Amino acid sequence: MKTFQYVRPTRLKDAIAAVSADPDARFIAGGTNLIDLMKRGLAAPEKLVDITGLPLKKIEQKDGFIRIGALALNSEVAKHRLILEKIPLLAQALNAGASGQLRNMATVGGNLLQRTRCPYFYDPVFPCNKRQPSSGCAAREGINRTHAILGQNDANPSCLAVHPSDMCVALAALDATILVMGPTGERRIPMGDFHRLPGDRPDRDTILEHGELILAVEIPDLPFTQTVHYLKIRDRASYAFALVSVAVALEVADHRIKTARLAMGGVAHKPWRFPEAEKALENQPVSEDVFRQVAGGAMRDAKALEHNAFKLTMAPNAILQALKTAAGIL
Structure with a gap:
């Protein structure tokens, strides 16, 4: 160092x-x-x-949203009364991440900015466009078991790494906004715009400019206080990143779905939201058949690499299971 x-x-x-x-x-x-x-x-x-x-540590209820300071610890957010009562999906996602020791140190702002755990990024022996642009992507021909199946918008994507955060998947589903301040003032960034697909700048994970500091995360009041679930599938039970993860939030009345939110981790370069699947769930009965059809349709654009074809089966099955668990279908 x-x-x-x-x-x-x-x-x-x-x-x-x-x-x-x-x-x-x-x-x-x-x-x-x-x-x-x-x-x-x-x-x-x-x-x-x-x-x-x-x-920047305060967690508070504002008019129409909950604001979480960027320096609030992951462990404190996960057990905070407001979070447990109003946005339990976020608490579930935070508790699925890392280890207890790390959650006691990691902050909300840092969680938003954490970098991929792609092994080729961490090993300078191999070319990596995220580490050194235009050097190549070793994952294309290497061991790509943990890599992306969505968001590959060309035949030769510059980076196949996946975003590592559990918290960010829940925030994507919950329509969060990131409040930042830089030398030119404040701006609010919708969660869906905060992280980037690799494109021609795979070294840039977010749209933050140099000198911009995350101040807080704002989560609007939404009717998702009960029928929610965060499902994380990983190689071991603790301190492992997701092979795939699913954040589900449903508003249910009279056994029908009024509104839905669905996002995934472990499948793309950024937390991946499924607006079409959400719309397909609206006004549908709470039914395993409905959930199975929506789960399959959500993954229609997924593309496997040599070693991660199992995700093409695992991902829709995970969506199905998360929807069933959120809705109380055993």
Whole structure:
């Protein structure tokens, strides 16, 4: 790890100014991902700007939404009364992530920014467009068991890595908005726009500009307080990233679905939302047959690689199971 300067401002504007003025500066909070990247030489900031002294930890009910500060710890969010009562899907997703020790350090803002766990990204022996643009993607011809089956919008995608966060899958389903501030002021970014598909810049995971700091996540009041489920399928029960995961939220009345939300992790370069499947569920009876048909249709654009064809079966089965569990069909 290279030598770096460390500063810990106590004012928001000073933190933003410290990073904005230095192209090699980075914000740091819990550091559960960034420190790993620095140890492996995948990140080499000249300056770390510690933001843990800023007042960004509050979890509160606002008029029409719940706001979660960027420095709120994953463990604290998952057990907070407001979250458990109003948005239990988020609590389920957070509790499925990482380990208890990491959840006690990781922040909501950091979770949004964590980088892929693709093994080729972490190993400098192999070419990786995300690590070094235009160097190639070793996953195309390599062991691609954990890689993407959705979002490949051309015959030779620049990156096949998947997004690692469980929290972000739930936020995608819940229509969250990310509040950020940079040198030019505040802006609100819909969750669906926050993360990028690789395109011609696979090294950029989000649309954040240098010097922009995540302040909070805002989740609107939605009628998804009970009929929800987060399902994560992984190789082991703890501290493993999803092969596929599903976030489901349903509003049910008189045994019919009024509104639905559906998103997946482990299948694409970003949390993947299924608006067509959601619309197909609306006004339908709560039925395993309906769920099975929607689950199959949701994956019609999926494309397998050499080693991850099993996801073409696992993904719709996971959607079906998550829908059944949310709806109480045993």
